[in-house]
Amino acid sequence: MSCDGRVLDLVVTFCADGTFFWEVVDDHLVEERIASGTTASAAEARRAAEIAARRAFIRAA
Numbered sequence: 001m002s003c004d005g006r007v008l009d010l011v012v013t014f015c016a017d018g019t020f021f022w023e024v025v026d027d028h029l030v031e032e033r034i035a036s037g038t039t040a041s042a043a044e045a046r047r048a049a050e051i052a053a054r055r056a057f058i059r060a061a
Contacts, residue, residue: 001050001053001054001057006026006027006057006060007026007027007028008024008025008026008027008034008053008056008057009024009025009026009027010022010023010024010046010049010050010053011023011024011025011049012042012045012046012049014042015038019038019039019040020038020039020040020041020042020044020045021036021037021038021045022036022037022038022039022045022046022048022049023035023036023037023049024036024049024052024053024056034052034053034056035049035052035053035055035056037052
């Protein structure tokens with residue numbers, strides 16, 4: 001996702017236990033995680049990451 005030149009990467013990873021780990025990272029500060037969590041499905045993980053990214057953009061505005 002991007003807004004006003006800032007790019008956030010939404011990353012969803014399938015874990016060995018069958019859950020999905022999601023995280024939002026700043027494209028310029030990859031080592032800095034903005035938000036993260038674990039969900040039961042890929043769709044839930046994507047939605048959670050998108051919501052977290054939107055909140056990050058709102059806070060930055």
